[in-house]
Amino acid sequence: MELQFTKAEQEFRDEVRTWLSEHVPRERRPRDLRAARDFDLAWQRTQYDAGWAGIAWPVEYGGRGLSLTQQLIWFEEYARTGLVSIDSRFVGLAHAGPTLIARATPEQQAQHLPPILRGDVVWCQGFSEPEAGSDLASLRTRAIVDGDDLVVTGQKVWTSFAPIADWQELLVRTDPDAPKHKGITWVICDMRSPGIEVRPLRTIPGSAEFAEVFYDEVRIPTANVVGAVNDGWRVAMSTLSFERGTAFTIDQVQLAMTVDRLIELARQRKGFDGRPLIADEAIAGELALARAEVSALRAMTYAGVSRNLTSAEPGPEGSMFKLFWSELAQRVDRLAMDVLGAGGLRRRDESPDAEWIERYLSSYANSIGGGTSEIQRNIIAERVLGLPR
Amino acid sequence: MELQFTKAEQEFRDEVRTWLSEHVPRERRPRDLRAARDFDLAWQRTQYDAGWAGIAWPVEYGGRGLSLTQQLIWFEEYARTGLVSIDSRFVGLAHAGPTLIARATPEQQAQHLPPILRGDVVWCQGFSEPEAGSDLASLRTRAIVDGDDLVVTGQKVWTSFAPIADWQELLVRTDPDAPKHKGITWVICDMRSPGIEVRPLRTIPGSAEFAEVFYDEVRIPTANVVGAVNDGWRVAMSTLSFERGTAFTIDQVQLAMTVDRLIELARQRKGFDGRPLIADEAIAGELALARAEVSALRAMTYAGVSRNLTSAEPGPEGSMFKLFWSELAQRVDRLAMDVLGAGGLRRRDESPDAEWIERYLSSYANSIGGGTSEIQRNIIAERVLGLPR
């Protein structure tokens, strides 16, 4: 066991840190979705041009093929810049791309992988449906094979970046008579196809980061099917994560920075009695505990990555990290509202409080999106502890 | 809606308070079980002689037949004396007695009810088994009808006061082939019958307030069966509670007193930094919240009793009260350990800390005994909110 990084890794870290400090976008990421797309893709192109694109992807697919530890270092340094952790490049780089690498034909790979790395395209996901949330296998969006096309009719929901996406990784039901997990197909959908309607979906913070996508007899060439027709569940489950737990470090580093900023805020703000809030042990104790726990979150991330260095299959670290992180982040975000006091009622763009309120409102999604906390607890209990279903 | 009691009720309260202040035992209740039995029964006899026995029982069974509000007042005043809320009279007065009133024959009633009220006998319960805890209907203690006797073989557990009990309300399986809830019989068991062995069961605090009871071909006259053979589940479920929620007030009043004593302790004790612990907002905040919640617990009790004044069937207030009380009491008892600090490690009879430690160790049972918190949540969700099983 050792904590320190090798000399080569430390040099790599220096290199990353220097490059990022010189190239990270200075301007604020735009709020407008289209402008954000341009911003994200330009930033991807900058990374691509400097050789930092596809950092975790195998070399044969245009990636850098770096070690898991280097990947961890990259993410840590990236997180320290304060850039948002999930932007419009996310689905392409972290999900659709790796799935194509695992299961697509060479032609499909040649068509889609380079544009993702170069920052030419935005992908979105088309998995969740109104009636298939946690129970994804119940999806109902139907596709009928008609000649060389799939004809898709139905609805997806919770689709991040749909209004600005070029492509979608789409799950459709191609055999309605097969058992739930069978009869599903994974297909590449061109978001500009006729019959697709994207409706923005407002969420608790009031913004529209999600969308509903409606499909009315949308024709998708069967050449876009990845894997085989009716084999989509296996394709979806086989999505490779080249990052193998290292990406968690982004959330961890950013939460650690958030806790320290909140401590600073509690030093500045005064309570009813005129004392700084940090002098209130109820607040101070919560903050100290959060600091200890966010440190434990890093230690857990390191431990998980260490296991993945040698093991063939990534473990259920994802569920563990997600559960611990989401509960902790929610507690921190709720505590921030206590620190703000009356300030927490005011949403004013120019105020430094606005960001805390935004975080707080967004944090309700932490324990829902990407698998609810309840599902994560099921997974940990059943897969790690062997409890019966 | 009104909070105040009528003039007659207030006079009743004065009467109760005066009588209790003059007659409540001055000496401490003995720790030794046999001595505690003598103490409890003597105290019952004192109440009986003064006309306070069977306060909630109908007049035709020797009770006082007082109103529900008077019953509430009696319990409130009783709790204020600081006497333990559950002693060896409990099963007879609050459980077996009411069941006999509901279901027993006049002969059984004549034999058993007067001794309970007079303080001549101690009853215990024989329901739970090692393999039938929350799932009581799975009980396995077997009884075979042999002539005029039931012959009982098996084991019960968690039996309070078994070593000092004269009688037991016993559930046995008389038809092993019937479905779970059928084939059970409710029978009055003489604890001095040959073949009964009582083994004390030590618990977390280290004391032996419970016992295991083993039955080896114990013969019980069928005349002792209450209701019919194989109809015991219905008998058990029909146990009348003449108290209809008023008894909760004992736990509520005692918890309120505990919280106020803990506040006093926090004023006296000093933390690491030499300040009184009450100056620590983390402690003070918890204590203040506990004070508010214990008040809400009283309000809930009053509201429940108010509903029961007019409704035919008591509602699921019991589960609600039990859940709220047990979680709150556990929090208070754990907070006491924080207030004690290093003192919480020392169990010394003569120290005032010892009682807090005892409370804390005992409090683990709050959310288990008498129906676990999990079971209470099921009951509330299913019976009150109509959620599916």
Place this chain on the structure above:
Amino acid sequence: MDLTPTVDQEEIISSTRAFLVDRLPVARTRELIDEPSNVDLDAWRASAEQGWFGLGLAEVLGGVGVGLADEALLFREIGRSLASGPFLATTLAARVAAVAGFDDLAARLLEGTVRAGLAEPRSQLDAFGPGGVDGDLDLFDAVDVEVVVLVGVGGAALLSMSALADITPVECIDPASRLHEATATSALPLAFVAASADPVFLRGVTLSAAALAGMAEALRDLSAEHARTRIQFGSPIGTNQAVKHPCAEMHVRAEAAWSQTVFAALALDEDRADAEFHALAAKVVASQAARRNAAAAIQVLGGMGFTFEHDAHLYMKRAHVLAHVLGDARWAQARLLNLPVEL
């Protein structure tokens, strides 16, 4: 002692509930979000006609003359329905005006022709008196109003909007509330009622607790409804204890909040010495119930709970406002430790 509603009180409950379901349901609140004013003027006047703003005010002062407990029943329904507009501020302002002898203003507030906003000091709660008000204020629902009511431990003041400076609109965390910032510099109250003359503050604390308790109940109900009907993995999600148990806890919290609120209202109605304790305890317990039930409801509702389209977040946001005004829970908690409680 009887905490169940009388026949008259049952009538208040059912008529207000029917009115709110018909005229001011959450859907109406949602429509008003994007309007300049968050008040439905027709419904406002109709509620005034039913005596809502003077329910607890003595008949000689122009009110209906029932107890605070009856008023609490009303505000519980308002909370449940998430009706928007300055119901609480107008009720308190009418009381201050009437008690202080400003009969005209009281009458207009009571009949619904004018409304009052709520002014909340941004620092200490009791730092003002009849001689003048100084400091930064937050104004809630002070749209198209000429007066705001400022209520603290020491007493309650009516302030003319014209006595305030730097009135600036600010987006409120609750989109269905309206928030302005303002400053007062030796602003002379139109009227001032000391706490010793009338416990306006404790009445306001109790009524805000009642609204929060009603919200906690509404959140429980919409969660339970979802748990009964939403199918995942072939069964209603309410079969899962991970859904069932949070719903049970929402119920217990809602019951605790409402029971303590009734207790507080009756304690004030009956002049009990521990009325202040009970009012603040109600505020603390009800604030917690509303906020926790909102978080639990959003979680039970899953992805749907995170949408703007579902109502859960509107309750959550309103709970932030109501928990803060008229006895912020953190402040109340600190006071609770030392107040006497009677058995």
Place this chain on the structure above:
Amino acid sequence: MDLTPTVDQEEIISSTRAFLVDRLPVARTRELIDEPSNVDLDAWRASAEQGWFGLGLAEVLGGVGVGLADEALLFREIGRSLASGPFLATTLAARVAAVAGFDDLAARLLEGTVRAGLAEPRSQLDAFGPGGVDGDLDLFDAVDVEVVVLVGVGGAALLSMSALADITPVECIDPASRLHEATATSALPLAFVAASADPVFLRGVTLSAAALAGMAEALRDLSAEHARTRIQFGSPIGTNQAVKHPCAEMHVRAEAAWSQTVFAALALDEDRADAEFHALAAKVVASQAARRNAAAAIQVLGGMGFTFEHDAHLYMKRAHVLAHVLGDARWAQARLLNLPVEL
């Protein structure tokens, strides 16, 4: 960076685990409860022979010379097995003796012929130095010992039992621990090692965290085992989310505790500037994990968990002792806010 054990470390884990399962399982701890001493002398000597008390001590000082991380692996197993006796105190005392040049005492401690108890000051943790010790002390497992080790932020001292007055046995909340009260009046330490010379305190903090992490794991395991095998209502109780989810949370807490403990041990081994932060963070997280897992385990175990016969409560009681000594969680938490952390 690699937090997985090396082959040598795997060997430490499996050999200590095998030894503890064989010689010092919880059942043995339970037997020792009613003995005058809570130490199994044969097992004690056997563990000394394996180098347990000098694992992290340099070879030139008579130790095995591996890192604190290796020692943490050992103490995690001791915690898991709930072995009773002054393992931690003797390890720290041997270190103090060796570093201070008391070679004879060090050798006897290392070879297991004598043991040391742990002295914990009853008020402030750093109020003593080489010049003398004053105040009330709690002594843990100071049975048949001649010395106790007193460890604070400023340094660590060895005290002769004969230098202490009013030594009085007191029943400890943990029946498998032994507690005495004592007072020191200008008691001159036999040896004193300043924190600047050797971070004995932070090592003790980390090792107590390791033991607590091991206990949190053991509690998770016995809960999961019960959940898999206990049948109620026709199914293993682990099918209920009300059982399943607490077990999952026990696992996450145990993982967090152990991961942070390893991080702290390595931070000390590698002389990182933020080692103090990590040691205290480990103590806070591991204390919480052990105490919460104990409470959750007792609840999952139901009536069986409340019996003295089941082991869960022994872990709970030991957790109270270990969380308190060597950096009480409340005290540590207050310090955590201001200590620097490196990325």
